[in-house]
Amino acid sequence: MxxxxxxxxxxxxxxxxxxxxxxxxxxxxxxxxxxxxxxxxxxxxxxxxxxxxxxxxxxxxxxxxxxxTGKNICILALVPKDKELEVKKVGADYVGLNYIEKIKSGWTDIDVIVATPSVMNKLSTIGKILGPKGLMPNPKMETVSVNPEKSVKEIKSGxxxxxxxxxxxxxxxxxxxxxxxxxxxxxxxxxxxxxxxxxxxxxxxxxxxxxxxxxxxxxxxxxxxxxxxxx
Structure with a gap:
């Protein structure tokens, strides 16, 4: 070899x-x-x-x-209940605020997290986990959005x-x-x-x-x- x-x-x-x-x-x-x-x-x-x-x-x-990129980007969408169905339809792999607890227990098998501004205050408890991994949603990166389905669709498209x-x-x-x-x-x-x-x-x-x-x-x-x- x-x-x-x-x-x-x-x-x-x-x-x-x-x-x-x-x-x-x-x-x-x-x-x-x-x-x-x-x-x-x-x-x-x-x-x-x-x-x-x-x-x-x-x-x-x-x-x-x-x-x-030729890679299937795995997306977690942290959105309110009324947005869950829309983001699922456009390709979000994981959806729902229940994943916050899962992340607390060490789960981070995702490439990107998309969130709405309304749920960002709930992410303060997992900031120390997401920050070092580059997973924290950020408005400048367009991963914090009032239109999360658009963000998910664009990320899936390249x-x-x-x-x-x-x-x-x-x-x-x-x-x-x-x-x-x-x-x-x-x-x-x-x-x-x-x-x-x-x-x-x-x-x-x-x-x-x-x-x-x-x-x-x-x-x-x-x-x-x-x-x-x-x-």
Whole structure:
């Protein structure tokens, strides 16, 4: 097994040069150096020229990927009784305030929680559980909404959230290895466009420092920033 991995690693290193790649080249290369047996996720990492010490320079928001992520997003909808049927109809996997008690006992087998403003005060008891896992509903991420069925529908259709980490890097899954070249181009292009649009007004100098594309368990491929306007 280790010999095979070493052989694969050598193959990968032989293919990656020290140059920076156009988005089209990077997508082709990421697919080529993918050696896992499953349909790997295609991930993007964008290092931003922001001051992470300043709260007003945090970059966060949502983007609707034209072709989704290829992953079934598991959603819990914490809504009043009169909204339960609507959110179930549009695809919420778990529905109802009874899940608050379940979360207290350690259950967090979900990707996103959507809530209405009216129930947010009930979430204070589980904030310490949800916060570190990035599951706390947030109006800026459009996961707190007076129209939760719309939020659930959009998330199921490919809307994802993003947030710069403590190093000023934004990470996201933008598709799967099985996606067509064109679909990956469109997803990644849309993601980068939204990141550029979310540049904090107080951020000075070069905004996008580097962009890397990778698949699950593969090396990162550096993108040539000249391909992206207003960086």
């Amino acid at each position: 280790s010999k095979k991995l070493t052989k694969n690693k050598k193959k990968i290193l032989d293919k990656i040069s020290s140059k920076k790649y156009s988005l089209k080249e990077a997508i082709l290369l990421v697919k080529e150096i993918n050696f896992v047996k499953f349909d790997a996720s295609i991930d993007i990492s964008i290092r931003l020229g922001i001051d992470v010490r300043l709260p007003n320079q945090m970059v966060r928001g949502t983007v609707s990927l034209p072709h989704g 809307k994802i959230t993003f947030k710069s980490d403590r190093y000023g890097i934004v990470h996201a899954s933008v598709g799967r290895v099985s996606f067509s070249h064109q679909h990956l181009l469109e997803n990644i292009g849309e993601f980068i466009k939204i990141i550029i649009r979310n540049k904090p007004s107080t951020s000075k100098g070069s905004y996008i420092k580097s962009i890397y594309l990778s698949s699950t368990m593969s090396y990162g491929i550096p993108l040539d920033l000249k391909n992206f306007v207003n960086t």
